[in-house]
Amino acid sequence: MPLRRRGRYPLPGPPPQGGRERHLEAHPPQGKPTALIRLDDVTLSYKGRTGDVTALAHTSIEVARGEFAAVVGPSGCGKSTLMKLVTGLIRPTQGAVSVEGKPVNGPVKLAGMAFQHANMLPWRSVLDNVMLPLEIVEPHRSRYRREKAAYRERALDLLGVVGLRDFADRYPWEMSGGMQQRASLCRALIHEPALLMLDEPFAALDAFTREELWVVLRDLWQRLGFTVILVTHDLREAAFLADTIHVMSARPGRVVETRRVEFPRPRPLEVCYEPAFTQLVHELRGKIAEVRQA
Numbered sequence: 001m002p003l004r005r006r007g008r009y010p011l012p013g014p015p016p017q018g019g020r021e022r023h024l025e026a027h028p029p030q031g032k033p034t035a036l037i038r039l040d041d042v043t044l045s046y047k048g049r050t051g052d053v054t055a056l057a058h059t060s061i062e063v064a065r066g067e068f069a070a071v072v073g074p075s076g077c078g079k080s081t082l083m084k085l086v087t088g089l090i091r092p093t094q095g096a097v098s099v100e101g102k103p104v105n106g107p108v109k110l111a112g113m114a115f116q117h118a119n120m121l122p123w124r125s126v127l128d129n130v131m132l133p134l135e136i137v138e139p140h141r142s143r144y145r146r147e148k149a150a151y152r153e154r155a156l157d158l159l160g161v162v163g164l165r166d167f168a169d170r171y172p173w174e175m176s177g178g179m180q181q182r183a184s185l186c187r188a189l190i191h192e193p194a195l196l197m198l199d200e201p202f203a204a205l206d207a208f209t210r211e212e213l214w215v216v217l218r219d220l221w222q223r224l225g226f227t228v229i230l231v232t233h234d235l236r237e238a239a240f241l242a243d244t245i246h247v248m249s250a251r252p253g254r255v256v257e258t259r260r261v262e263f264p265r266p267r268p269l270e271v272c273y274e275p276a277f278t279q280l281v282h283e284l285r286g287k288i289a290e291v292r293q294a
């Protein structure tokens with residue numbers, strides 16, 4: 001059964017049961033979109049060995065439900081720190097972080113995550129790696145044994161979307177870096193998170209594979225309608241994928257510019273060769289060069 005389009009129950013497998021949260025709702029059809037994530041004047045200082053390190057200072061960001069947001073900025077400006085704040089792995093020194101209107105006080109359950117390295121478990125097949133969150137995250141965990149066959153179909157279906165259905169029984173070490181990263185996107189999405197957090201997910205890949213993966217991510221996002229925060233150093237990646245790009249200053253990081261990306265969707269890769277795209281990337285690069293020197 002093919003994956004259904006955004007705004008409907010997106011994946012085959014066990015249907016929602018009594019009162020299950022609808023994490024994968026599409027954009028609200030009209031009016032101002034509701035913020036899924038809000039950072040309000042957030043400062044974060046780490047206790048370093050030689051004194052406090054202020055990674056973020058007075059940072060405010062809002063990401064709407066269903067939005068694709070990218071965060072770019074110079075190295076060390078606090079992008080990964082921002083990810084940790086949103087997922088509740090650390091708490092702000094000052095200011096407030098909220099998700100779905102509620103203050104974040106601990107690890108956020110509605111997030112799926114993927115990083116620069118796919119971090120697949122080498123002793124599990126690709127399919128078993130993808131299904132791992134279902135064994136851990138409620139409500140799937142309690143249903144897992146009973147409904148394993150349906151979950152398996154869901155995982156195979158998702159692998160099909162990223163072109164890996166025929167590789168489900170392989171082990172990660174039998175696959176290329178790009179294939180592993182496709183599988184890691186499936187693993188991040190299998191439990192239908194409302195939010196996908198991506199920290200440099202394609203940075204270790206060659207340019208061609210990276211572009212292939214942009215398209216995979218674009219298609220998954222368009223189909224499933226989750227919210228994304230993508231941290232990247234690649235300005236073309238941000239401009240191709242995002243609705244909104246937040247540019248951060250050098251450390252202590254704060255958002256110095258927020259750009260809406262207006263290229264129509266669905267965006268073909270060819271958009272990357274249009275003058276308006278090049279212009280946008282140039283302007284972003286200029287802004288980052290400026291804040292690096294400030």
Ligand SMILES: Nc1ncnc2c1ncn2[C@@H]1O[C@H](COP(=O)(O)OP(=O)(O)OP(=O)(O)O)[C@@H](O)[C@H]1O
Nearest residue numbers: 046047048053055074075076077078079080081251
């Ligand atoms: N646990 C920690 N203790 C002390 N300082 C830290 C800690 N984690 C991060 N930092 C410092 O906070 C600053 C921001 O780090 P962070 O990893 O968020 O930056 P980043 O923008 O993701 O970096 P990069 O682009 O190089 O990946 C850096 O100066 C870093 O050295």
